[in-house]
Amino acid sequence: MHAIEFDKLSKVFQGKKKVTVNALNSLSLQVDQGEVFGFLGPNGAGKSTSIKILLGLIGSTAGTARIMGVDVTEKTARSQVGFLPENPSFYDFLTGEEYLRFVGKSFNMSAADISVRGSEVLNRLDLWEARKRPIRGYSKGMVQRLGLAQTLIHDPAVYVLDEPMSGLDPIGRALVKDIIRELKERGKTVFFSTHITADVEAVCDRVGVINKGVLLAVDTVSGVLERGVEGYTVRLFKPDGASEECVVAKADLQDFIEKSIAQRCSIERVEPKRKDMEAFFLEMVSPKQTS
Numbered sequence: 417m418h419a420i421e422f423d424k425l426s427k428v429f430q431g432k433k434k435v436t437v438n439a440l441n442s443l444s445l446q447v448d449q450g451e452v453f454g455f456l457g458p459n460g461a462g463k464s465t466s467i468k469i470l471l472g473l474i475g476s477t478a479g480t481a482r483i484m485g486v487d488v489t490e491k492t493a494r495s496q497v498g499f500l501p502e503n504p505s506f507y508d509f510l511t512g513e514e515y516l517r518f519v520g521k522s523f524n525m526s527a528a529d530i531s532v533r534g535s536e537v538l539n540r541l542d543l544w545e546a547r548k549r550p551i552r553g554y555s556k557g558m559v560q561r562l563g564l565a566q567t568l569i570h571d572p573a574v575y576v577l578d579e580p581m582s583g584l585d586p587i588g589r590a591l592v593k594d595i596i597r598e599l600k601e602r603g604k605t606v607f608f609s610t611h612i613t614a615d616v617e618a619v620c621d622r623v624g625v626i627n628k629g630v631l632l633a634v635d636t637v638s639g640v641l642e643r644g645v646e647g648y649t650v651r652l653f654k655p656d657g658a659s660e661e662c663v664v665a666k667a668d669l670q671d672f673i674e675k676s677i678a679q680r681c682s683i684e685r686v687e688p689k690r691k692d693m694e695a696f697f698l699e700m701v702s703p704k705q706t707s
């Protein structure tokens with residue numbers, strides 16, 4: 417069973433004045449249990465629309481979506497998910513602690529479990545000191561961290577995070593990445609949307625690139641980076657002790673090393689020169705140049 421499944425999902429928004437927007441066009445995608453999946457796309461690509469359908473917040477025009485095998489139109493599909501919406505806003509008269517209690521109760525947690533888990537997640541998200549302050553006084557980053565805390569409180573199997581790093585400073589971003597890595601170590605599934613390629617490179621197993629409602633590519637992050645290798649920088653010492661740095665094409669590496677050794681050079685370092693995730697992303701989503 418897949419943790420998340422989109423099957424030929426389409427969404428057409430009907431505006432007033434008969435303007436229609438094809439936000440999603442037959443999106444099919446499966447995310448395995450225990451996988452960290454990055455849903456990468458530029459602004460307006462269809463990421464939030466896919467996520468809203470997955471969480472049952474809006475309906476699809478065609479196609480289906482499932483979470484842990486349960487169709488998202490069933491109420492029970494939500495019980496296994498921690499969801500962080502894009503730009504979360506909460507009942508701001510509540511304190512952080514009260515809000516987590518409210519979320520815990522919605523997931524039928526006992527008061528004792530809410531208290532233990534609540535303390536854990538408030539500490540983990542660096543909100544312990546602020547727990548008794550009303551949310552209306554929280555900074556943008558604190559609201560975002562509280563948003564993540566409420567996904568964790570009931571310890572679900574699947575996490576759907578819409579731009580989880582948005583609005584966070586470098587410390588907050590590092591914290592979120594650490595939490596995603598911890599979830600992976602505990603066998604949880606994380607599906608998150610972003611337009612920041614470095615975040616995908618840092619924590620994801622696989623990446624899906626979406627643009628204009630169309631899924632353009634799905635691949636492993638390691639595969640993308642491996643295929644991006646264009647050549648190598650080789651640093652060697654010559655027999656007279658002088659050092660030299662050479663740029664070697666991908667196909668010539670074996671030959672180059674054999675010749676260097678035959679000439680009694682010693683190889684100090686071989687480093688791949690590669691295109692990174694950003695280059696892959698830009699290639700996918702940039703309009704093709706026509707000549």
Ligand SMILES: Nc1ncnc2c1ncn2[C@@H]1O[C@H](COP(=O)(O)OP(=O)(O)OP(=O)(O)O)[C@@H](O)[C@H]1O
Nearest residue numbers: 429431437439457458459460461462463464465466
């Ligand atoms: N309620 C709506 N009514 C009309 N059009 C909409 C509605 N919601 C989204 N859209 C359109 O659907 C397309 C996809 O939007 P979506 O919010 O899913 O993109 P996104 O990838 O999440 O973008 P971003 O990174 O900017 O958040 C856009 O063209 C958007 O304008």
